[in-house]
Amino acid sequence: MLNRWNDQDAAHYTTDLALRVYTSRLLGQDRSLVLHGGGNTSVKVTETNLVGEEEEILYVKGSGWDLETIEEAGFAPVRMAHLLKLARLDRLTDPQMVNELKTSMTLASAPSPSVETILHAVLPYKYVDHTHADAVVTITNSHNGLARIREIYVEDMVIIPYVMPGFDLARLCAEHFASEATEKTVGMILMNHGIFSFGETAKESYDLMIKLVARAEDYLKANKAWVLPSQKATTTIKPLRGEISRLRREISAVAGFPMLLSCDMTPTCLSFAQREDIATLSQQGPATPDHVIRTKRLPLLGRDIAGYATAYQNYFEENSAQATDEKTMLDPAPRIVLDPELGLCSLGRHARECTIINDIYRHTQEIIQRATLLGGYQTLPAHDIFAVEYWDLEQAKLRKGGNPPQFSGEVALVTGAASGIGKASVDALLERGAAVVGLDIDAGIEQLYQRPDFLGLVCDVADEEQITQALESTVRHFGGVDMLILNAGIFPESCRIDALATETWRKVLGINLDANLILMRECYPLLKLAPAGGRVVIIGSKNVPAPGPGAAAYSASKAALNQLARIAAMEWGSDGIRINSLHPEAVFDTALWTDDILRSRATHYNLTVEAYKRKNLMHVEICSRDVANLAAEMCGPLFAKTTAAQVPVDGGNDRVI
Ligand code: ZN
Numbered sequence: 001m002l003n004r005w006n007d008q009d010a011a012h013y014t015t016d017l018a019l020r021v022y023t024s025r026l027l028g029q030d031r032s033l034v035l036h037g038g039g040n041t042s043v044k045v046t047e048t049n050l051v052g053e054e055e056e057i058l059y060v061k062g063s064g065w066d067l068e069t070i071e072e073a074g075f076a077p078v079r080m081a082h083l084l085k086l087a088r089l090d091r092l093t094d095p096q097m098v099n100e101l102k103t104s105m106t107l108a109s110a111p112s113p114s115v116e117t118i119l120h121a122v123l124p125y126k127y128v129d130h131t132h133a134d135a136v137v138t139i140t141n142s143h144n145g146l147a148r149i150r151e152i153y154v155e156d157m158v159i160i161p162y163v164m165p166g167f168d169l170a171r172l173c174a175e176h177f178a179s180e181a182t183e184k185t186v187g188m189i190l191m192n193h194g195i196f197s198f199g200e201t202a203k204e205s206y207d208l209m210i211k212l213v214a215r216a217e218d219y220l221k222a223n224k225a226w227v228l229p230s231q232k233a234t235t236t237i238k239p240l241r242g243e244i245s246r247l248r249r250e251i252s253a254v255a256g257f258p259m260l261l262s263c264d265m266t267p268t269c270l271s272f273a274q275r276e277d278i279a280t281l282s283q284q285g286p287a288t289p290d291h292v293i294r295t296k297r298l299p300l301l302g303r304d305i306a307g308y309a310t311a312y313q314n315y316f317e318e319n320s321a322q323a324t325d326e327k328t329m330l331d332p333a334p335r336i337v338l339d340p341e342l343g344l345c346s347l348g349r350h351a352r353e354c355t356i357i358n359d360i361y362r363h364t365q366e367i368i369q370r371a372t373l374l375g376g377y378q379t380l381p382a383h384d385i386f387a388v389e390y391w392d393l394e395q396a397k398l399r400k401g402g403n404p405p406q407f408s409g410e411v412a413l414v415t416g417a418a419s420g421i422g423k424a425s426v427d428a429l430l431e432r433g434a435a436v437v438g439l440d441i442d443a444g445i446e447q448l449y450q451r452p453d454f455l456g457l458v459c460d461v462a463d464e465e466q467i468t469q470a471l472e473s474t475v476r477h478f479g480g481v482d483m484l485i486l487n488a489g490i491f492p493e494s495c496r497i498d499a500l501a502t503e504t505w506r507k508v509l510g511i512n513l514d515a516n517l518i519l520m521r522e523c524y525p526l527l528k529l530a531p532a533g534g535r536v537v538i539i540g541s542k543n544v545p546a547p548g549p550g551a552a553a554y555s556a557s558k559a560a561l562n563q564l565a566r567i568a569a570m571e572w573g574s575d576g577i578r579i580n581s582l583h584p585e586a587v588f589d590t591a592l593w594t595d596d597i598l599r600s601r602a603t604h605y606n607l608t609v610e611a612y613k614r615k616n617l618m619h620v621e622i623c624s625r626d627v628a629n630l631a632a633e634m635c636g637p638l639f640a641k642t643t644a645a646q647v648p649v650d651g652g653n654d655r656v657i
Contacts, residue, residue, distance in 0.1 A: 028068030062111025255333035261479030285379035405433025416488030420590030424628030512557035542585035585650035617652030
């Protein structure tokens with residue numbers, strides 16, 4: 001365990017709360033302690049209120065904040081006096097608890113206090129740190145876990161049997177603490193959940209967390225349960241995009257909405273999925289109930305989605321029958337698939353969710369394998385996991401996001417995505433919630449955006465091999481292709497037919513026409529499997545209805561592409577794939593148009609650059625963004641029943657009209 005405390009850094013944090021921020025972030029930086037919103041911390045301070053009274057305030061992590069990036073504003077200030085009175089009640093329902101916590105804050109704009117707030121309040125220490133450390137949950141989830149935990153911690157830790165987080169857990173801890181704590185006590189273990197450390201200073205509590213978790217790691221090392229078995233993973237060479245798209249389609253159908261599917265085929269994940277005992281190992285349950293809300297109780301092993309959905313329904317029916325209140329079943333689709341060919345697949349409605357699920361399960365794989373080495377992985381019974389999965393407070397957290405954006409769970413592929421209309425299309429689709437893959441011959445595409453819902457791939461669309469490679473990567477990364485924006489194209493220098501070189505003609509047709517045929521052909525089987533129907537948008541040109549002299553190759557290529565789209569509409573309509581075209585004119589904010597070219601064109605027409613840009617019936621300037629927004633909308637519900645449409649984006653052109 002690395003202790004990340006640094007005196008120089010810490011010196012910048014001068015107040016109790018600031019130091020609370022500092023060590024909370026240190027905990028958050030260590031993924032073996034805290035993952036995505038897990039864990040919580042607090043500090044108790046005395047403050048003078050507006051009417052001059054001194055009050056003891058508990059600053060506790062607010063919901064929606066991650067320890068790794070938390071700020072002072074991420075802590076909710078709650079009045080201690082009231083919390084301690086609440087802790088003495090016999091009963092407090094969840095809605096009552098949430099109400100009391102919120103109404104006992106001293107700052108109305110603060111985030112909602114953690115559900116573990118009362119627990120933090122009853123622990124008689126200034127600083128309290130809580131994590132779901134991997135090493136600790138590995139041992140609590142092992143055969144004979146309690147005996148092992150006693151062996152490691154009984155001297156200076158209070159050990160609490162598993163109870164779901166909330167008021168009952170806080171009361172139980174208070175009782176155990178009153179009877180079992182001694183002057184030696186420095187922390188607390190919650191079985192099948194995590195660990196607490198305490199201190200009078202931020203440093204003391206943080207140091208203890210590191211030291212106490214290190215003890216669990218040392219125990220695993222001493223018991224030959226630390227080094228993971230090295231296994232050779234078998235990697236599949238054949239293309240997998242068809243199978244992956246089908247799997248995603250079937251899971252989305254069970255979920256009732258489109259989902260992204262991201263395959264992690266690194267050797268660690270492949271070898272885990274290929275273990276002979278995977279059926280036993282993977283079907284026990286999550287390492288800590290904290291994970292269940294993201295991952296569901298169990299991963300799907302293999303590809304029997306119908307079987308998974310039935311099993312989930314049974315799990316719901318059996319457990320909800322014993323619940324005191326009415327429960328509504330969540331969608332029965334898995335969030336994790338373990339497959340010997342596809343490795344670890346994570347499913348979510350947003351790429352960020354897939355990343356989180358992947359992270360959680362990569363840690364779970366380690367926990368499971370170490371617990372197995374220690375004598376067997378053993379988790380809480382299903383009804384305890386169910387209680388957390390269907391806990392109103394957890395459900396409320398998930399629902400808080402409101403309605404998902406338009407293209408949630410969907411994948412768009414944009415060609416020529418590094419600049420101009422292509423880049424604007426990437427932006428328009430990202431804004432509407434799609435995961436976007438951008439292809440471009442320009443290597444800058446890889447660095448266009450650093451965010452989980454964007455993947456930039458260098459690809460020369462004139463090269464068939466590169467196209468199939470890009471599609472394979474796209475599908476492994478996001479699970480399929482639902483929307484295809486065919487934008488890449490070239491506009492050669494003006495040249496009359498009598499001087500047009502065969503080579504130029506072929507090059508223009510190769511990129512503007514042939515490449516799009518190959519893309520359409522190769523994407524067709526994927527578009528057919530799009531959970532919400534496939535969509536293609538062609539960035540055409542005003543030159544289709546109104547060609548100009550000197551642009552033979554360009555105009556012919558765009559006209560042929562236009563005809564190709566019309567035929568695709570006929571052939572693919574019954575597959576639920578719609579294809580529509582846009583005919584932009586005079587979009588000057590693209591790489592094609594330098595200031596010099598603009599000036600010379602304007603002079604040619606005896607116009608100023610400004611007037612030249614607005615040389616249309618409405619006298620408006622057409623921007624990449626205008627074209628991109630319409631392209632994105634053509635993939636949305638407005639065009640749900642339209643195919644083979646050709647829409648001008650030109651401010652009005654009398655030759656087109
Ligand atoms: Zn916890």
